[in-house]
Amino acid sequence: MPMKKPIVLVTFLVISLAIIWSCAAGAEPKAIDQSKVAITLERSACFGPCPVYKVTIHGDGRVVFTTATEPVDQVDEVHRRFAQSDGVLLLGTHEDRISAADVTALIEKFQAARFWKLRNAYRTPVSDSPTYLVTFDTGKSRKTVIDYVGGQSGMPHSVTELEEAIDQVAGTDRWVRGTQGLLPWLEQTGFDFHSGKAAELAVSAAFGEGAEETVVGLIDRGAPLDDNATTSGSWSASPIVPTKSAGILITESAIKRGQAKLFRHMAAAGWLEKMGKSNAAQAFARYAAGCSPQLVDAVADAGIDIDAGGQRSADDDPDGPQGKTALSELAGSYACEGREADRVKTAERLLARGANPNSRDSLGRTPLYGVENLDLLNLLLQHGADATAKSKDGQSMVFGSWTDAIVLRLLEAGASPAGHYDVDGVRTLAEQAKYRKMPLVAKWLAAHPEAYRR
Numbered sequence: 001m002p003m004k005k006p007i008v009l010v011t012f013l014v015i016s017l018a019i020i021w022s023c024a025a026g027a028e029p030k031a032i033d034q035s036k037v038a039i040t041l042e043r044s045a046c047f048g049p050c051p052v053y054k055v056t057i058h059g060d061g062r063v064v065f066t067t068a069t070e071p072v073d074q075v076d077e078v079h080r081r082f083a084q085s086d087g088v089l090l091l092g093t094h095e096d097r098i099s100a101a102d103v104t105a106l107i108e109k110f111q112a113a114r115f116w117k118l119r120n121a122y123r124t125p126v127s128d129s130p131t132y133l134v135t136f137d138t139g140k141s142r143k144t145v146i147d148y149v150g151g152q153s154g155m156p157h158s159v160t161e162l163e164e165a166i167d168q169v170a171g172t173d174r175w176v177r178g179t180q181g182l183l184p185w186l187e188q189t190g191f192d193f194h195s196g197k198a199a200e201l202a203v204s205a206a207f208g209e210g211a212e213e214t215v216v217g218l219i220d221r222g223a224p225l226d227d228n229a230t231t232s233g234s235w236s237a238s239p240i241v242p243t244k245s246a247g248i249l250i251t252e253s254a255i256k257r258g259q260a261k262l263f264r265h266m267a268a269a270g271w272l273e274k275m276g277k278s279n280a281a282q283a284f285a286r287y288a289a290g291c292s293p294q295l296v297d298a299v300a301d302a303g304i305d306i307d308a309g310g311q312r313s314a315d316d317d318p319d320g321p322q323g324k325t326a327l328s329e330l331a332g333s334y335a336c337e338g339r340e341a342d343r344v345k346t347a348e349r350l351l352a353r354g355a356n357p358n359s360r361d362s363l364g365r366t367p368l369y370g371v372e373n374l375d376l377l378n379l380l381l382q383h384g385a386d387a388t389a390k391s392k393d394g395q396s397m398v399f400g401s402w403t404d405a406i407v408l409r410l411l412e413a414g415a416s417p418a419g420h421y422d423v424d425g426v427r428t429l430a431e432q433a434k435y436r437k438m439p440l441v442a443k444w445l446a447a448h449p450e451a452y453r454r
Contacts, residue, residue: 028116036139051087122150178210258290285310288333364392387413416454
């Protein structure tokens with residue numbers, strides 16, 4: 001039957017949403033008493049650090065967030081047994097309040113999404129993904145929509161938008177990730193900022209996804225950093241730092257995440273000296289300067305060697321190189337994932353502060369090896385990186401990539417095409433150019449046979 005435009009009448013905590021269409025999934029209630037409404041979002045586990053929690057927004061504005069949840073299905077049960085992390089910074093049950101107007105606006109989003117007309121479940125036959133449940137309870141009628149990678153099974157994007165809207169209105173990010181809204185909420189609840197819990201929270205926020213301002217705020221409010229502390233969830237300290245004191249862990253995390261403000265804050269408080277500049281230099285190299293040009297300046301200003309070679313950790317490939325500098329690590333660092341402009345800017349600051357573009361690791365490879373960003377490659381070449389350099393086994397730097405434009409630029413700059421790849425099969429450059437579809441390189445090789453004598 002045709003849908004008539006709903007009429008919305010808002011009175012004190014009461015909203016009437018009149019909708020007269022129906023469908024196989026059930027008809028939307030003709031009238032909703034907002035005072036009896038409960039809107040819930042539940043997120044389940046995965047094998048990774050997916051946040052597991054349930055948040056309910058009541059019609060009167062009361063928000064209840066909890067990590068004390070039961071598995072939503074058998075898949076969730078399996079995920080919980082093997083998950084790397086609970087994914088939530090502040091575990092437990094937490095409450096807050098929002099305005100009735102915010103609840104009204106959220107209800108209207110459900111109306112616009114035609115929530116009651118949606119299928120009850122959108123499931124895609126894949127594994128290792130979290131399940132999301134969105135529930136609208138009017139006090140008289142209740143509907144839940146299950147989203148398991150639903151976007152691949154015909155689920156409207158409006159469902160994802162509802163999930164995000166619930167999170168935003170409830171402010172779940174402060175408890176899940178430690179955004180800036182966490183501090184005022186902690187103050188309102190009478191949290192003891194001088195407790196061991198505060199130190200643990202600061203460390204967990206530092207190594208997780210907590211905002212830099214949140215970590216600084218916890219420290220400034222008195223979190224004790226001298227005692228040993230542990231990190232929650234999947235966030236753990238690197239083996240570079242032998243001690244577990246909260247202050248040292250947070251200093252290392254500032255380097256790892258490229259947080260210049262937090263690093264300066266910790267250095268000013270004496271934690272850099274306690275950590276040791278040598279250890280700091282190792283972390284700086286290993287984490288590629290946190291892919292932060294600001295951190296490069298902060299670390300250099302603190303008197304740390306920004307061109308020190310990092311040592312291999314227990315988690316690294318035993319056959320991999322040691323002694324890679326921050327500039328060398330930038331080529332493939334995950335710290336820069338999705339931030340290619342920062343990758344180049346960080347290299348610019350490293351070079352400006354004296355980093356050597358021709359430093360060599362234990363395998364004889366230079367910062368040119370493994371570069372996949374053409375702007376970064378050109379920057380290194382402009383600052384004197386030697387394209388003719390070869391590793392200890394005689395391979396030129398072209399064998400760190402099979403990206404057409406990258407390899408071509410190295411060849412044009414003087415790199416030798418002679419040799420072979422030691423990954424992705426033992427192939428010559430000409431063979432790899434055909435296998436990996438590098439037409440520009442293939443054309444260049446055909447036109448420059450003399451280059452094999454380099």
